[in-house]
Amino acid sequence: MSIFVDENTKVVYQGLTGSQGSYYGRLNAEYGTQVVAGTNPRKAGTEVNGVPIFANVVEAVEATGATASCIFIPAAGVKSAVMEAAEGGVELIVAITEGVPAHDEAWFFNKLKRDFPNVRLLGPNCPGIISPGKCNIGITAGHIAKPGGPVGIVSRSGTLTYQALYELKQNDIGVTTCVGIGGDPVPGTSFIDCLEAFEADPETKAVMMIGEIGGSAEEEAAEFIKNRMTKPVSSYIAGVTAPPGKKMGHAGAIVSGGKGTAAAKMAALADAGVSVGNNPTEAGELMAEIVVGL
Amino acid sequence: MDLFEHQGKEFFAHYGMPVSPGEIAFTVDEAVAAAQRLGTPVMVKAQVHAGGRGKAGGVKFAADLDAVREHAGNILGLDIKGHVVKRLLIEQASDIADEYYASFTLDRSAKLHLGMLSRQGGVEIETVAVENPEAIAKIWIDPVDGLTEAACRDWVAAAELPAAAVEGSVDVLQKLYTAYVQGDADMVEINPLILTEQGKVHVLDAKVTLDGNSEYRHPEYEQYDSTQVRDEREAAAHAHGLQYVGLDGTVGVIANGAGLAMSTVDVVNQAGGQAANFLDIGGGANADVMSAALEVINNDPAVKSIFINIFGGITRGDLVAEGIIEAMKRVEIDSPIVIRLDGTNAVEGRRILEPRLGDGLMMEDTMLSAARRAVELAE
Numbered sequence: 303m304s305i306f307v308d309e310n311t312k313v314v315y316q317g318l319t320g321s322q323g324s325y326y327g328r329l330n331a332e333y334g335t336q337v338v339a340g341t342n343p344r345k346a347g348t349e350v351n352g353v354p355i356f357a358n359v360v361e362a363v364e365a366t367g368a369t370a371s372c373i374f375i376p377a378a379g380v381k382s383a384v385m386e387a388a389e390g391g392v393e394l395i396v397a398i399t400e401g402v403p404a405h406d407e408a409w410f411f412n413k414l415k416r417d418f419p420n421v422r423l424l425g426p427n428c429p430g431i432i433s434p435g436k437c438n439i440g441i442t443a444g445h446i447a448k449p450g451g452p453v454g455i456v457s458r459s460g461t462l463t464y465q466a467l468y469e470l471k472q473n474d475i476g477v478t479t480c481v482g483i484g485g486d487p488v489p490g491t492s493f494i495d496c497l498e499a500f501e502a503d504p505e506t507k508a509v510m511m512i513g514e515i516g517g518s519a520e521e522e523a524a525e526f527i528k529n530r531m532t533k534p535v536s537s538y539i540a541g542v543t544a545p546p547g548k549k550m551g552h553a554g555a556i557v558s559g560g561k562g563t564a565a566a567k568m569a570a571l572a573d574a575g576v577s578v579g580n581n582p583t584e585a586g587e588l589m590a591e592i593v594v595g596l
Numbered sequence: 597m598d599l600f601e602h603q604g605k606e607f608f609a610h611y612g613m614p615v616s617p618g619e620i621a622f623t624v625d626e627a628v629a630a631a632q633r634l635g636t637p638v639m640v641k642a643q644v645h646a647g648g649r650g651k652a653g654g655v656k657f658a659a660d661l662d663a664v665r666e667h668a669g670n671i672l673g674l675d676i677k678g679h680v681v682k683r684l685l686i687e688q689a690s691d692i693a694d695e696y697y698a699s700f701t702l703d704r705s706a707k708l709h710l711g712m713l714s715r716q717g718g719v720e721i722e723t724v725a726v727e728n729p730e731a732i733a734k735i736w737i738d739p740v741d742g743l744t745e746a747a748c749r750d751w752v753a754a755a756e757l758p759a760a761a762v763e764g765s766v767d768v769l770q771k772l773y774t775a776y777v778q779g780d781a782d783m784v785e786i787n788p789l790i791l792t793e794q795g796k797v798h799v800l801d802a803k804v805t806l807d808g809n810s811e812y813r814h815p816e817y818e819q820y821d822s823t824q825v826r827d828e829r830e831a832a833a834h835a836h837g838l839q840y841v842g843l844d845g846t847v848g849v850i851a852n853g854a855g856l857a858m859s860t861v862d863v864v865n866q867a868g869g870q871a872a873n874f875l876d877i878g879g880g881a882n883a884d885v886m887s888a889a890l891e892v893i894n895n896d897p898a899v900k901s902i903f904i905n906i907f908g909g910i911t912r913g914d915l916v917a918e919g920i921i922e923a924m925k926r927v928e929i930d931s932p933i934v935i936r937l938d939g940t941n942a943v944e945g946r947r948i949l950e951p952r953l954g955d956g957l958m959m960e961d962t963m964l965s966a967a968r969r970a971v972e973l974a975e
Contacts, residue, residue, distance in 0.1 A: 378812055403810040404702060405780055409739040411707050416740060429909070443909045443940045459855020464909040464939060465963075485854060487704050514855055517704045540858040543843075543865045544874075551839045551854025551876040553809060554704075559722065581863050583964055 304433035304479040305454065305499040305506070306394055306422060307370065311437045314339040314362040314392065316383050317374035318350050326374065326398075326441050327353065333444040335437050338366040341386075359390025370394040372430070372439050377401040380426055384410045388418040396439045397425035397490070404553065407488040414490070423490025427552070429460040429482035442467070442480070450476030452507035452596060453589060456496040458485050458519070459552070462512045462540060462582060469586025470510070475593050478506045485514065485552030493523035501531050508534045508592050510585060511576070513567055515541030516555040520567035528574035534592045536577040538585035539564045597806045599820055600643040602685045604784075604802030611775035613768055615799045618687030627668035628661055630686040636660050637689040640667040644679035645825060647720065647803075652676040657689060679825070690798060695788035696757060697721055697732075698769060700776040709737040709776070713755040713769070717788035743773040764797025765789070780810030829873065829896050836888040838875060845870025846974040848893035848902040848931065850886075852877050852911055860905045863963055869971030872899045882915065883922035891927050901973035902933045905963060913937050913945030921952060932973050934958045936966035 313330070317323035318340025328351045331337040339362035340350050346357035356362040359371060371387040373380060373395065380402045387395045407426060414421055424431060430440015435449030441460070447467045453475055457463040463482045470477060481496050483489045493511060500506045509531075513520040520539060527535055542564040544550050546557040557563050568578045577592065579585030599607060605615040619630035620643070631638045642654030649655050654676050656667035664686070674681045695717035703710035714732045716724050724731055733755035737743050745766065752765050768789065776784045785803040792798055811817045826834060833840030839854065847864045849871045851857035861871040873893065877885050893899055906916050916937060924933075932955060937945045946959060953959055960966035 377809065401809045403780055403813075404782060404807050405739065405777055405810070408702060408707060408709065412738050412740045441909065446909070446939060457855075459853065459858075461851070461853025461907050461909060462855035462859060464907050465856060465859070468907070468938060487702060488707050512855070514858060519704070522705065538859075540855045540862065542862045543871070544858060544861070545841075545843065548841045548874075550841060550858050550874055553807075555854060555858065580866055581964065582859060583962065 303503050303505045304436055305496070305503050306479065306481065307431055307433050307437040307439060309436040311370050311394070312336045312338045312366060312368045313370045313372055313439055314341060314359055314366065314368035315372050315374060316341050316359065316387065318342070318353060319345050319355060320374055323374035324350050327351065330438050333438040335439060338368050359387050359392065363391045368392060370396065370439060373397040373399055375399060377403070381406040381410055384423065385413065388414055388421045393421060395421060395423045395490070396428070396430050397423065398428065398430060398440050400427040402426040402486065404487050407486060411488050411490060424481065425484040425490060427486045428484030428489070429463050431479065431481050433479045434477050440482070442482070446471060447480060448474070448476040451478040451505045452476065452593060454478050454500040454503065454506040454509045455480040455512070456493055456509065457482050457512035458514050459512060459540060465582045466510055466512050466586065469582055470589060473586060473590040475590060478503060485554050487517065487554045493519050494526045497523060497526055497531060501533055506533065507596050508536070508589065510589050511535055511537045512582070512585070513537065513539045514552065514555050515539070515544050515550065515557050515564050516552070516562040518562065521570045524570035524574040524576065527571070527576060534577070536579065536585050536588040536592060537571050538579045538582050539567045597808050597817065597820055597824060598645040599804040599806065600645070600683070600823065601641060601802050602643060603820055603823070604804035605799065607779060607804055608772070608775055608799055608802055611771050611779070613771045613775070613799050614796065615802070616688045616690060618685050621668065621684045621686055622682065624665055624668045624672065627684055627686050628664050631658065631661055631664040634686060634688050636664070638664060639687045639689050640664060640671060641685040641687060642671050642674060642676060642681040643683040643685055644676050644681055646677040646679045649676055654681060690790060690800060691793035692790050693793045694758065694761065694791040696761070696765070696790070697724070697787045698772060698789050699783065699785035700773055701783040703736065706736055709739060711735040711737060711743070711751065711769070711773070713751060715755055715757055717790070721787065737773070742777070743770060745770065758791070760795055761791045761797055764791070768797050768799065780807045780814060781805060782807050829892060832895065833875070833892045836892065838877065838889060838892065840892060841874040843871050843873050845872045846898055846900040847970050848872045848896065848899040849905070850875050850877060850889045850893065850902065851905040852907065856905060856907055860903065860963070863967040864903065864971060867964070867967040867971040869974055872896055883919040886919040887923035887926045890923050890929060894927060894929050894931070899931050901931050901970045902929070903966060903970035904933060904935045905966065906937050908937070908939030908942060911940065913939060913941040914948060917945035917948035920949065924957070929956065932956055932958065934960060934966050934970040934973065936960050936963050
């Protein structure tokens with residue numbers, strides 16, 4: 303099994319008519335994802351790569367039965383795009399866009415929680431989600447992932463997500479689902495949400511978790527792993543050598559006031575029984591050892 | 597994006613908060629002239645992006661113009677935690693009866709806004725948090741609801757501010773929240789928020805960090821961006837739109853993606869070296885971006901070798917390879933380059949690079965071996 307998406311997931315792309323949306327929409331469709339619709343109020347009735355365009359998500363859902371949305375809208379429009387998707391009736395919203403204002407993210411996170419508690423938001427500023435062989439929503443290159451399991455991946459960083467998939471493929475290890483939760487301060491889906499889902503998924507036997515400096519999400523995940531998880535976890539935290547007070551690319555990746563250091567996160571994870579690698583390769587090797595012992 | 601105190605006060609004043617009249621000075625003469633216009637006594641305040649200015653001698657009371665001249669001369673050029681003072685705020689002095697602390701920021705764990713208010717102002721809040729945590733009243737605010745007046749009153753009551761300060765504080769705190777939300781700040785802090793001897797609640801200091809992602813809806817951010825303190829390398833990278841952070845080592849780093857770039861800096865360290873920078877070229881590793889990145893790194897005299905670490909997800913390895921070759925034609929590179937190329941079309945990319953390999957351009961199969969090679973070359 304996979305978490306959050308599977309071969310039945312039908313996806314509407316908000317921004318399918320743009321250059322990014324049309325490019326990745328086509329790649330996702332070629333991978334085998336059910337790309338059923340796109341939206342653009344000014345281009346309703348047209349098609350992009352054979353996919354019908356609707357004025358909004360409500361109409362797209364009514365006509366196609368879309369269950370998920372993927373957002374390629376520029377940052378300024380993401381707040382309304384997220385709400386449009388939720389009101390349109392999809393269960394999963396994957397927001398790829400980076401550079402969304404933190405106040406917008408905090409607002410729609412809480413608005414969804416209150417008014418649409420059953421809608422899952424992934425991102426913003428995330429690579430998306432891939433269940434190899436079944437469904438790929440977002441910008442992950444599908445061919446670097448080996449289908450089948452037994453490992454689930456959850457990651458805060460885009461390219462390190464690819465690196466993790468690649469390290470596992472080098473070790474001939476398959477993946478049930480790989481979730482990129484994104485590097486922003488208020489991610490719609492947290493490490494814990496994914497760990498919980500992986501713990502409940504019978505096909506996922508172990509989890510690889512890629513974190514980075516900033517915030518306390520990894521420490522909270524460690525607490526969850528310690529108390530609630532029976533499946534083994536390997537991990538890597540990027541930014542061991544990051545200087546305090548400097549944002550390392552991601553809006554969320556900053557060590558400030560002595561908080562959010564990689565060392566503290568690695569210690570918390572090790573204390574929770576996680577196999578912590580010093581680099582992505584080591585984390586992949588540690589996972590290979592775990593898989594051999596399953 | 598961090599604001600200077602005087603910029604923070606302009607930002608606050610825009611939202612109707614009471615701040616003192618003041619002027620900026622870059623020289624001693626300008627400071628004296630400003631004090632003359634404002635009328636003494638004044639405060640002479642160092643403008644740097646660092647806390648602890650008072651302790652470092654960067655904030656002084658000046659009763660007359662001679663004192664302004666003396667203090668301005670001492671403070672300009674002062675080094676406060678690595679920040680050299682180049683600008684001063686000359687501000688009308690206030691009669692302080694009592695000092696408080698107030699701030700708003702995002703609580704990333706709770707995913708709510710967090711307000712903190714304390715009757716112990718004028719000292720570092722971290723110290724209060726450790727020594728006297730019950731002296732800080734906290735309020736968590738759902739961004740959908742905002743800060744209501746009733747909630748604000750309860751919060752002020754919980755902080756046990758004296759009766760004389762309650763009405764003024766409720767007013768200032770609501771405006772501070774509005775400034776925080778409408779101004780798209782990551783953090784706003786007033787320390788101290790004061791009660792004057794005349795019974796007014798007044799903003800005596802301002803610390804503001806703005807969210808760079810919101811720049812598109814705030815034309816006023818441009819003036820703040822132009823005064824950001826960046827080292828030469830960071831300024832050059834910023835001009836090219838590159839995500840660059842200057843570090844102290846000798847291995848120049850170029851990677852695609854923030855996580856991979858951080859990870860690259862880490863593995864250089866694990867290989868026994870030190871990175872000269874963090875540089876994320878993002879998804880578009882074309883010749884223009886690669887040229888700009890190589891140029892910025894090449895201009896750093898500390899750099900002895902360059903490590904290009906690319907994992908092609910959607911980024912195609914063949915395009916990256918072509919970009920590197922084109923960039924090397926455009927920019928004369930002084931240091932040897934070590935490339936690690938994996939992922940999409942990596943095989944084609946390596947084939948393109950192969951004929952160019954030599955002392956100036958080397959290729960390694962893995963991130964770790966490439967890091968070791970780059971570190972050896974930097975020694």
